[in-house]
Amino acid sequence: MTDTHTGPFIAAIDQGTTSSRCIIFDKDGRIVAVDQKEHEQIFPKPGWVEHNAAEIWNNVQEVVAGAMVKAKVSKEDILAIGITNQRETTMLWDKHTGQPAHNAIVWQDTRTDTLCRELGGDIGQDRFRQQTGLPLAAYFAGPKIAWLLDNVPGLREKAEAGDLIYGTMDSWVIWNLTGGVRGGVHVTDVTNASRTLLMNLDDLKWNEDIAAEMGVPMQVLPEIRSSSEVYGEVKGGALGGLLGGVPVASALGDQQAALFGQTCFSVGEAKSTYGTGTFMLMNTGEQLIHSESGLLTTVGYRIGDAAPVYALEGSIAVTGSLVQWMRDQMGLISTAAEIETLASSVEDNGGAYFVPAFSGLFAPYWRSDARGVIAGLTRYVTKAHIARAVLEATAWQTREITDAMTKDSGVELAALKVDGGMTSNNLLMQFLADVLDAPVVRPMVAETTCLGAAYAAGLAVGFWDNTEDLRVNWRRAAEWTPDMDPEIREREYKSWLKAVERTMGWLDD
16 A cells, blocks of 8 residues: 555445445546445345344445555545445345344345246246346345245335335445434435346336335335435435545445446447456447347436446356355365466366256346256366366356347447456456456456446545546557467367256246
8 A cells, every 4th residue: 555645535335145345536537545334144944044234334334444544534534435235145234223134145046936936927937027127036126125025034024114214235235324223314326226126227217006016115225316416315224424524425236336346338338247257248338228138228327417327237146256165165276376277287178068057047048947967077087177167157158148138129238347356367357358358358357347437436526527537548458359260169169058058847836
């Protein structure tokens, strides 16, 4: 940490799936300081994943204070705070006491599977797709609210009485930052609202009919606002003294924040974030494209009063977590970085393909009856071939989504901007460029999620004038260009698709 940075700065809070962090950025979009803290992952039953929201709010306060100490700044130096968050993770809390009514139900949680099937009725998972852009899947927030109200004793009565409020993590953090029980602002932004199955994509309003069908009372829902505007000011609580009066000025779901941080402001620009899962978003501009190919239609961002910008999204459930599985459950590697060394020790996958449908298949299939397979095994295959197949799985799943995007939008992928932990794996990045047949580019600031939240907050308070200012900040750190025989590419892709077929229909019910 050097002392050469001069303010003002923007602080961004990233409330993620495994940790919360705060990053302070300067005018050039460079990192001044970072603080981060992990929270507990709670697994009450197979397929269930929960977080303790009170623990998360404590961690958020700690990392904000920690980042300010490391940066040696005071509240006079911080112009605004932006928020980005793990999307779809759902909680209810008592608006009089500020206490969570139950653990938050995390986006990966599959307990609402049956409920989603019931809601689909004769029409099936596309029942609300026209209005919301989403299939009926356990992934989204609306059914999680209904589950909590129906399964935790007393909650439905409290909700009907107007004592309970709902939020994804952006709403929880903003409500607490802006005063909590003493006047906290109960809002969400268009990107998070577009992941509930409860918001109309065209007018960006809550759909009362769908809410009634799901059994979600309208009074629990937050007000929907743009992604870049001042929602309120920091007041009260542990951060009141530290940041009192500083505007809270942006909220973006983490994947949309990465799209923003990667400055994908033009139609056809796309980014892919490689973390626990992988999320690829393509900017489709002011045009709302209804996917025919199993992608989600989502709000990319909305800056103040400007028209909303839409995006197509492909979600992959398991990418980085497959490497963790190789390390923790299989013991085939002792650190995540080892996978690259092991995979590089062989020329190819030895005929093995690994489809990690651990919690079903996400885009473009949306099959919750699928489970993981390793196909094409012979005596020849070693753990090095499996390691290679693990990395290749991430690239092939990206290729399937890219194909779907091209089909839906009519736009060919010119280049893919990438970020996230897995982008440090050169073998994977090269293979990705090979199977996409397009350049893969990584920026200097890999923390694009936090950067996107900072950019949106900075725009709201005039720290940056417009999105062109932000484009100037984007700097390339590395690029991989395709270098694969087209015949090999097509043959391997065909084998991959065959392996995907083998995963389906594993569960009977």
